[in-house]
Amino acid sequence: MNFLLTVLGLLVTGGFWQVAIQETALLLLPALGGVISERSGVVNIAMEGMMLAGAFAAVVCDLAWHNPWLAALAAILAGGFMALIHAVISIRFRADQIISGIAINIFAAGMTVFLLDKIYGVEGIGHVPPNFLLPTLNIPGLNQIPLLGQALFQQNIVVYIAIIVLILTNVVLFRTRLGLRLRAVGEHPQAADTAGINVYALRYGAVITSGLLSGLAGAFLSIGIVNTFVPNMTGGRGYIALAAMIFGKWTPLGATLACLIFGVGTAIYDSNSTLHFSPYLLNMLPYVLTIAVLAGLVGKSVPPAADGIPYEPGSH
Amino acid sequence: MAVPTTPTEQRRLPEPPTITKRALSIGRAIGSPVGAVIFAFVLGAIVVAATGSDPFLAYGDLLCGGIGLFCPTNVYPGFQISETLVYATPLILAGLAVAIAFKASLFNIGAEGQLILGAIATTVVGIKLANWPGWILLPLVLLAGTLAGAVWGGIVGVLKATVGAHEVVTTIMLNYVAQFLLEDLIVGGPLQAPGQSSVTAPIGKGAQLGRLVPQSGTFLGLPGGVYRVHAGLFVALAAAVIFWFLLQRTVFGYELRSVGQSTRAARYAGISVPRTIIMTMLISGAFAGLAGAVAISGLRHSLTDIYRSETTGFDAITVALLGQNAAIGTVIAAIFLAALHIGGQFMQGDAGVSSNLVDALQALILFCIAANFVRSLKLRLPALRQMPPSKSKEAPGVAAVATDTEPSATPNVKETT
Numbered sequence: 001m002n003f004l005l006t007v008l009g010l011l012v013t014g015g016f017w018q019v020a021i022q023e024t025a026l027l028l029l030p031a032l033g034g035v036i037s038e039r040s041g042v043v044n045i046a047m048e049g050m051m052l053a054g055a056f057a058a059v060v061c062d063l064a065w066h067n068p069w070l071a072a073l074a075a076i077l078a079g080g081f082m083a084l085i086h087a088v089i090s091i092r093f094r095a096d097q098i099i100s101g102i103a104i105n106i107f108a109a110g111m112t113v114f115l116l117d118k119i120y121g122v123e124g125i126g127h128v129p130p131n132f133l134l135p136t137l138n139i140p141g142l143n144q145i146p147l148l149g150q151a152l153f154q155q156n157i158v159v160y161i162a163i164i165v166l167i168l169t170n171v172v173l174f175r176t177r178l179g180l181r182l183r184a185v186g187e188h189p190q191a192a193d194t195a196g197i198n199v200y201a202l203r204y205g206a207v208i209t210s211g212l213l214s215g216l217a218g219a220f221l222s223i224g225i226v227n228t229f230v231p232n233m234t235g236g237r238g239y240i241a242l243a244a245m246i247f248g249k250w251t252p253l254g255a256t257l258a259c260l261i262f263g264v265g266t267a268i269y270d271s272n273s274t275l276h277f278s279p280y281l282l283n284m285l286p287y288v289l290t291i292a293v294l295a296g297l298v299g300k301s302v303p304p305a306a307d308g309i310p311y312e313p314g315s316h
Numbered sequence: 317m318a319v320p321t322t323p324t325e326q327r328r329l330p331e332p333p334t335i336t337k338r339a340l341s342i343g344r345a346i347g348s349p350v351g352a353v354i355f356a357f358v359l360g361a362i363v364v365a366a367t368g369s370d371p372f373l374a375y376g377d378l379l380c381g382g383i384g385l386f387c388p389t390n391v392y393p394g395f396q397i398s399e400t401l402v403y404a405t406p407l408i409l410a411g412l413a414v415a416i417a418f419k420a421s422l423f424n425i426g427a428e429g430q431l432i433l434g435a436i437a438t439t440v441v442g443i444k445l446a447n448w449p450g451w452i453l454l455p456l457v458l459l460a461g462t463l464a465g466a467v468w469g470g471i472v473g474v475l476k477a478t479v480g481a482h483e484v485v486t487t488i489m490l491n492y493v494a495q496f497l498l499e500d501l502i503v504g505g506p507l508q509a510p511g512q513s514s515v516t517a518p519i520g521k522g523a524q525l526g527r528l529v530p531q532s533g534t535f536l537g538l539p540g541g542v543y544r545v546h547a548g549l550f551v552a553l554a555a556a557v558i559f560w561f562l563l564q565r566t567v568f569g570y571e572l573r574s575v576g577q578s579t580r581a582a583r584y585a586g587i588s589v590p591r592t593i594i595m596t597m598l599i600s601g602a603f604a605g606l607a608g609a610v611a612i613s614g615l616r617h618s619l620t621d622i623y624r625s626e627t628t629g630f631d632a633i634t635v636a637l638l639g640q641n642a643a644i645g646t647v648i649a650a651i652f653l654a655a656l657h658i659g660g661q662f663m664q665g666d667a668g669v670s671s672n673l674v675d676a677l678q679a680l681i682l683f684c685i686a687a688n689f690v691r692s693l694k695l696r697l698p699a700l701r702q703m704p705p706s707k708s709k710e711a712p713g714v715a716a717v718a719t720d721t722e723p724s725a726t727p728n729v730k731e732t733t
Contacts, residue, residue: 045488085683095686098423098484102633103682110675117670118367232625239488246485280500287489294481294489303482 007268014150016267021151022225024256024263025162029217030241031248031255032162032169033210037083038250039173040206041186043308045101046086047214048238049108050079054218056112059125059229068134072158072219079215080208082108087207091200094310105238113231127228134158134224158220165213170252182206186304189311199311214238243290250303262286348688349638349649356680363676364669374669381662382655394536396658398529398545402615404654405545406431408552409607410628411635411646412559413469413600417483418641419563420596421576426472426487427604428629429494430465434608436498437464439507439619442519442612450522457523458551458609465605466598468494473597477590483597495623502619514621525551525614546614553647555603560643562599572596604629631657634678637685653678 010016030047037044057078062071086104090097116125136156143153173179182202184192189199221237222229240262247261248254265285361371379385382400384393410427417424424430438461445453468490475481501507502514509517529535529543563569574582575592583589607628612619631653638652639645656678660671 043484045484089683089687093687095683095688098425099633099637099682099686102425102630103679103686106630106675106682107679110672110679113672114363114670114676115367117672236492239492242485243489278500278505280496280503283499284493284496287492291475291481291486291489291493294479294486295475296479296481 010268010271012147014147016271017147017151018154019270020260020263020267021155022159022263023266024259025155025159026217026220026225027237027241027244027259027262028162028166028256029158029220030210030214030238031244031259032165032252033213034242034245035248035250035252035255036169036173036182036206036213037210038245038307039186039304040182040203041189041304041306041309041311042087042090042203042207043097043101044083044086044207044210045098045242046082046104046238047210047241048234048236049101049105050082050211050214051218051221051234051238052105052108052112052232053082054079054215055222055233056115056218056229057215058219058223059128060115060119062128062132062223063126066129066132068132068223071132071223072134072216075219075222076212076215079211079213079218081211083208083211083214086211087204090310091203091207094312097308097310109232112229116229116231125229128223130227132223133227134220156220156224158216158224161216166252166256173252183304185311186306189306189309193311193313199313203311214241217241240286243286246303247286247290247293249293258286261289345640345642345645348685349640349645352638352681352684352688353652355684356677359680360673360677364673369667369669373667374663374673377663377666377669378656378659378674380659381666382657382659391662392536392538395538395542396662398543400651400655400658401545401549402654403658404651405548405552405614406607406611406628407631407635407650407654408647409555409610410604410632411639411650412555412643413465413603413607414632414636415639415641415643415646416559416563416572416603417596417600418636419576420572420592421579422473422476422593422596422600423484424469424472424487424597424600424604425484425633426469426490426629427600427607427632428627429487429491430468430601430604431608431611431629432494432498432623433468434461434465434605435612435619435623436501436507436608437461437605438523438609438612439516439519442523443507443517446520446523448520448522450524453520453522454525454613457519457613458606461609461612462602462606465608466602469601469604470594470598472601473594476597477593491629498619498623499621502621507619509618516619518617519612523613524617525610544615548610548614551606551610555606556643556647559603559646563643568592568595604632607632631678634682638681 030051033050034044034047054075058071058075061074062068065071082104085107086097086100089095089100089103120126134157136154137160139153143149145153171179173182181192181197184195185197185199185202193199217237218234222233226233241259244258244262245255247258248256262285265282269279269282357375361375364371364374376386380387380391380393381396384391384396387393387396410431413427413430414424438457441460442453442457445456448456471490472483472486475486476483499505502516504513507516509515525547527540527543528545528547528549529540531540533540535543561569563573571582571587571592572595574585574587575589575596579589582592611628616622635646635649635653639647639649656674657671660674663669663673664671
């Protein structure tokens with residue numbers, strides 16, 4: 001009873017929702033990337049590695065150039081580069097996309113620390129000064145609304161970008177010819193190819209987009225929410241994003257809802273000192289929920305038909 | 317197997333293998349992994365050179381640190397080999413776990429979670445029954461770990477076989493559930509040792525696997541106590557033999573491989589695919605659980621938060637792929653990867669090259685194997701592609717089953733790899 005009251009108390013605080021929305025946006029960017037990639041038929045479990053590469057590149061470049069915008073751009077490109085590797089190996093070489101994804105994650109975890117040691121040595125990477133971080137944007141007027149103002153209109157700029165990306169993804173995927181083609185490529189590439197759609201080009205584009213978005217999320221983490229890079233700082237968020245994508249049944253809006261649930265969970269976790277509740281059991285929640293969805297307890301979640309199958313012209 | 321053969325149609329036995337033929341088949345089997353390793357090392361050398369270190373020194377250190385070859389005089393090769401074997405022991409078992417799942421065309425990324433469950437069960441039994449005599453307690457703790465891993469893997473198998481939940485996703489999720497379950501138990505939880513944090517009490521003496529080097533006296537110039545290689549190594553090697561026997565000499569192994577080659581063909585042949593999937597994941601989880609059990613019983617003796625950063629369950633994927641899912645290959649690949657890791661630690665101290673280079677090398681190996689993967693092994697998605705049944709595999713029986721369903725397909729099509 002006490003526990004419920006405390007949670008209810010949290011749910012009416014602006015600060016709680018600020019954290020929850022921030023965490024939601026952090027998960028949403030890679031989750032949307034995953035939706036785009038998998039809708040085109042390329043399994044992507046490498047969001048974790050792409051985020052990590054982005055987080056690292058952002059801090060390195062911000063420390064060097066003292067410009068968060070260029071640093072964020074570098075992070076986006078770093079994520080995109082990792083995605084390009086995944087794309088070449090899984091599309092051009094028709095490799096097993098799961099193995100390629102695992103390799104990306106291991107590669108990013110290893111290379112970031114390798115370069116960290118190489119560039120900064122024993123002194124460590126240090127911290128980015130506050131005025132060179134990605135800024136928080138207060139929307140004048142709207143930010144005065146009680147509860148909602150703090151939750152939605154006093155956020156880091158990346159949160160607004162994430163919302164724009166969400167709208168764009170949803171519109172492009174379901175309201176444009178490009179989106180229709182992308183989904184066709186993910187459901188039945190042979191038919192799409194016959195209709196004159198360039199399967200490879202769309203898949204490359206989709207996978208690289210997922211990397212760009214994950215890279216941005218990495219920058220948000222390392223030079224927006226915190227101000228430095230620590231090894232493996234993504235801490236499984238790329239996998240939670242993967243869970244959110246599946247939980248959301250491979251749709252942008254579903255993934256958003258899932259990210260929101262997981263984001264609220266993280267915010268509860270962050271304010272756990274008042275709750276006296278095992279933080280670890282709370283941390284399990286996204287994963288347990290996802291298994292429940294997969295088990296069909298919360299409705300069936302079906303991936304795109306050609307998800308994970310390399311396309312070879314002339315087969316079938 | 318219900319292969320309708322009349323004496324005239326009966327398959328001709330293969331010609332007695334000549335030396336060259338055998339050499340060729342071995343060459344084919346190790347060509348891909350060896351090529352991947354060479355590719356990774358060449359790229360790795362470029363990275364090392366580009367970041368201003370000496371690649372020859374770095375790789376020399378890997379060789380010395382990993383397998384004790386060409387060491388400077390102040391390094392004890394025996395000790396380095398012992399450390400490598402310690403690292404390799406759970407890796408062999410976890411590699412077998414991933415490999416047996418691969419054989420059934422299942423991708424077990426959850427070896428890490430199953431291994432953690434095994435470690436938890438071993439520790440719980442080892443603490444609760446600490447005073448029991450070793451001859452009963454030791455088998456009991458290893459069994460507990462094996463069973464716990466089997467349950468964790470079995471969940472995946474049941475979900476896959478009943479509702480079709482993809483095993484890759486469920487295993488990733490269960491890895492995290494296991495991780496947090498462990499944290500919950502040892503950080504302020506019921507297993508935390510009094511007065512300490514993030515660690516349990518040690519398991520009873522009877523639950524511990526013995527060391528292989530006598531702890532008193534000196535061995536190869538060092539006190540015996542520093543050699544941590546333990547009897548778990550024999551458990552792992554025995555498991556590799558069981559793996560081979562199970563796959564190659566039992567009906568279940570035949571069914572498992574059939575399902576791995578083509579679920580449709582297996583179904584036509586009267587094999588219960590769901591049952592095989594569940595059994596495979598149970599056994600796969602059991603191997604991984606035993607890996608966790610052996611590491612606790614032989615080496616760590618208590619649960620710690622080392623599992624936050626340990627990667628045995630993921631390294632096992634590389635091991636299985638490098639070892640081509642064969643028992644002997646898995647053992648060799650596990651020792652190879654362990655040598656890389658131990659050598660990497662030595663390299664970091666000696667050449668000043670971060671040991672994380674080894675992770676990058678491992679990723680490059682995976683990339684290279686993955687790029688050849690579908691074409692050379694046809695491990696995944698065999699039922700989805702209308703390919704003639706593969707003939708290069710070691711399982712002529714499976715080819716017979718497959719041709720049974722598709723009589724027009726000629727089994728003599730050469731692999732285009």
